[in-house]
Amino acid sequence: MGRMSTAEQRPWPVEVQLVVTQRSHGGTSSRTGAAALAMEGDMSVRNLILGALAAGGGAVIARRKLDPRRIHGRHDDPTVDRWHVVFVNRPQDAVAPDGQLPAPLAELGDAVEVQVRRAAGDRGTALAARVRTPVPAGLSEATTRILGTDPRQAVRTALRHSKQLVETGEVLSPDKPGSTRLTLTNLPLELATRHARAEGRL
Amino acid sequence: MKALCWEGVNEVSVEQVPDPQILNKQDAILKVTLSSVCGSDLHQISGYIPAMKAGDVLGHEFMGEIVEVGPEVRKHKPGDRVVVCSFIACGRCWYCEHELYSCCDNSNTNPAITESMWGQAPGGIFGYSHAMGGFKGSHSEYVRIPFVDHTAFTVPDGVDDQSAVFASDSAPTGWMGAHLGGVQPGDVVAVWGCGAVGQMAARSAMILGAERVIAMDRFDYRLDMMQRHVGAEVVNYEKVDVDAVLRERSDGRGPDVCIEAVGLECHSPGPQYRLEQLKQQTRVLQTDRGHTLREAILACRKGGTVFVLGVFAGLVDHVPMGALMNKGLTLRGAQQHGERYIPMLLDRIASGELKTAHLATHPMPLEQGPRGYDLFKNKKENCLRAVFRPDGLSPNGG
Numbered sequence: 092m093g094r095m096s097t098a099e100q101r102p103w104p105v106e107v108q109l110v111v112t113q114r115s116h117g118g119t120s121s122r123t124g125a126a127a128l129a130m131e132g133d134m135s136v137r138n139l140i141l142g143a144l145a146a147g148g149g150a151v152i153a154r155r156k157l158d159p160r161r162i163h164g165r166h167d168d169p170t171v172d173r174w175h176v177v178f179v180n181r182p183q184d185a186v187a188p189d190g191q192l193p194a195p196l197a198e199l200g201d202a203v204e205v206q207v208r209r210a211a212g213d214r215g216t217a218l219a220a221r222v223r224t225p226v227p228a229g230l231s232e233a234t235t236r237i238l239g240t241d242p243r244q245a246v247r248t249a250l251r252h253s254k255q256l257v258e259t260g261e262v263l264s265p266d267k268p269g270s271t272r273l274t275l276t277n278l279p280l281e282l283a284t285r286h287a288r289a290e291g292r293l
Numbered sequence: 294m295k296a297l298c299w300e301g302v303n304e305v306s307v308e309q310v311p312d313p314q315i316l317n318k319q320d321a322i323l324k325v326t327l328s329s330v331c332g333s334d335l336h337q338i339s340g341y342i343p344a345m346k347a348g349d350v351l352g353h354e355f356m357g358e359i360v361e362v363g364p365e366v367r368k369h370k371p372g373d374r375v376v377v378c379s380f381i382a383c384g385r386c387w388y389c390e391h392e393l394y395s396c397c398d399n400s401n402t403n404p405a406i407t408e409s410m411w412g413q414a415p416g417g418i419f420g421y422s423h424a425m426g427g428f429k430g431s432h433s434e435y436v437r438i439p440f441v442d443h444t445a446f447t448v449p450d451g452v453d454d455q456s457a458v459f460a461s462d463s464a465p466t467g468w469m470g471a472h473l474g475g476v477q478p479g480d481v482v483a484v485w486g487c488g489a490v491g492q493m494a495a496r497s498a499m500i501l502g503a504e505r506v507i508a509m510d511r512f513d514y515r516l517d518m519m520q521r522h523v524g525a526e527v528v529n530y531e532k533v534d535v536d537a538v539l540r541e542r543s544d545g546r547g548p549d550v551c552i553e554a555v556g557l558e559c560h561s562p563g564p565q566y567r568l569e570q571l572k573q574q575t576r577v578l579q580t581d582r583g584h585t586l587r588e589a590i591l592a593c594r595k596g597g598t599v600f601v602l603g604v605f606a607g608l609v610d611h612v613p614m615g616a617l618m619n620k621g622l623t624l625r626g627a628q629q630h631g632e633r634y635i636p637m638l639l640d641r642i643a644s645g646e647l648k649t650a651h652l653a654t655h656p657m658p659l660e661q662g663p664r665g666y667d668l669f670k671n672k673k674e675n676c677l678r679a680v681f682r683p684d685g686l687s688p689n690g691g
């Protein structure tokens with residue numbers, strides 16, 4: 092089972108909060124993917140999706156060069172994972188009864204650090220996790236993300252699954268069996284949907 | 294089973310696809326009785342929402358009979374005659390609890406795409422591209438309904454199919470525009486677009502007490518319908534100066550609430566239309582055409598509200614932010630929060646206060662789907678909405 096620190100035992104570190112709001116991954120250069128579209132003039136919207144997902148690593152690199160608000164210090168190290176957070180519309184004791192984490196997160200064991208705390212404004216519970224060990228950066232990030240082996244992808248999926256389990260009792264399955272055919276033009280989209288819950292800005 | 298599929302830009306056809314299955318304990322399988330086209334399908338069909346794969350089943354405005362339920366379905370049972378909200382909602386996340394159902398956190402199984410494009414992922418929709426969950430649409434004999442207890446609503450006995458089906462999408466969308474646009478008794482409301490969404494928005498504004506509702510389009514048959522079935526004043530925007538007409542009819546003030554019910558493929562009079570189209574086709578200079586949005590912002594009275602019901606996907610050029618800011622406007626938009634409104638709308642349909650059956654100008658068997666989309670997209674034969682019957686029977690069960 093993954094180790095857990097509650098808000099009481101371990102206050103939410105201020106520098107981590109800054110990292111969460113200012114250094115988000117997910118592959119686009121500002122709050123919306125739309126901005127990336129304007130920047131990367133040769134990209135169609137379809138490519139934007141690919142750009143945002145499959146080749147997200149590249150876009151992240153570009154962002155690091157561009158973003159003047161970068162924070163310096165330990166957490167600026169791209170191999171140190173930031174916190175990934177979902178808010179769950181249930182009280183803390185429903186999210187982690189007796190300190191027992193939801194199964195998808197528990198399954199990641201010691202690979203991740205997890206926090207369960209009250210969400211601001213009593214909007215249920217913030218469930219946060221980050222990878223303990225160094226995470227891929229630069230070119231290796233781009234490759235691992237496409238291959239689906241970037242450890243952050245497992246964290247995102249586990250967080251999304253945990254939230255769904257706690258809120259609705261099950262994880263919603265994508266529609267199967269499919270009716271679509273693989274074509275050259277939908278290849279990027281195919282890649283994007285393959286990592287559907289593992290990617291994004293979470 | 295047979296289903297109407299997207300095959301590529303401007304290409305749809307009826308194909309054989311695998312039957313749906315119960316995949317979650319809260320799922321149901323619905324036998325579709327009626328499934329309507331919607332303006333949103335056109336944006337997918339034309340490739341402006343570029344997250345479709347060849348073979349995707351279209352359709353999201355529909356009703357039918359439940360034939361199978363998962364073990365944790367409580368409210369519904371086989372045999373129920375239901376209308377299904379186009380947006381899938383879990384009913385229990387923070388957004389659902391706050392009646393922002395189309396923002397449901399748990400119904401989009403592909404959150405990465407929209408999260409990357411828009412910052413956050415909206416909920417899932419039937420037949421509305423992989424960006425919105427990749428769920429199969431309703432233009433088929435059967436469809437899987439996730440979270441059925443929250444997404445489907447029993448149709449009262451007094452309401453016929455042809456009226457009930459529009460409680461799925463166009464009626465709640467129109468209602469939301471008037472309701473969340475804050476229409477008050479005595480207001481002057483302007484509506485861009487006389488499609489089903491515009492008509493429902495205009496009617497809703499009247500029910501909420503608007504004193505004057507002025508609706509715009511360029512197709513006379515749609516303006517006629519708006520006048521005849523809804524009772525709104527109509528304006529052919531190709532023949533008049535829209536801003537001047539709205540100003541005059543709102544006593545020089547500008548409409549209190551402006552409802553945009555056209556979306557990213559809007560047409561504009563004059564030569565700039567070709568330029569807008571060209572820019573949009575590059576997908577770089579702009580992804581969405583913004584004429585109606587601009588017109589609404591410029592026409593709206595000081596301190597008024599512009600509500601965007603028409604679908605936009607990405608970037609709009611030349612949004613008059615100066616007008617928005619200096620006039621103190623509220624700009625709001627949403628995919629429809631149908632779960633909030635459907636039972637109430639079904640009651641209003643039952644009482645005769647809200648008329649919807651006239652929207653189904655072209656009922657036809659599902660096999661004729663490609664023809665239905667041709668009529669609807671190109672506004673031929675006075676088509677407002679083509680409505681498909683998967684059982685192959687001719688209109689109205691005959």
Ligand SMILES: NC(=O)c1ccc[n+]([C@@H]2O[C@H](COP(=O)([O-])OP(=O)(O)OC[C@H]3O[C@@H](n4cnc5c(N)ncnc54)[C@H](O)[C@@H]3O)[C@@H](O)[C@H]2O)c1
Pocket residue numbers: 331332333334335336462463466485486487488489490491509510511512515530554555556557558559560561562584585601602603604627628629630677
């Ligand atoms: N927000 C939601 O949840 C939701 C739900 C359903 C539909 N929609 C969107 O609402 C819009 C309308 O849907 P619909 O089914 O009524 O489509 P529709 O195609 O039947 O109607 C659109 C109408 O807009 C008119 N129009 C085009 N340019 C115009 C202009 N410059 N001024 C005034 N009218 C103009 C067209 O002539 C047409 O009659 C679409 O963008 C659709 O995607 C949104």
Ligand SMILES: [Zn+2]
Pocket residue numbers: 331332333334353354379462463
């Ligand atoms: Zn629709």
Ligand SMILES: [Zn+2]
Pocket residue numbers: 382383384385386387388389390396397398399400
């Ligand atoms: Zn929800």
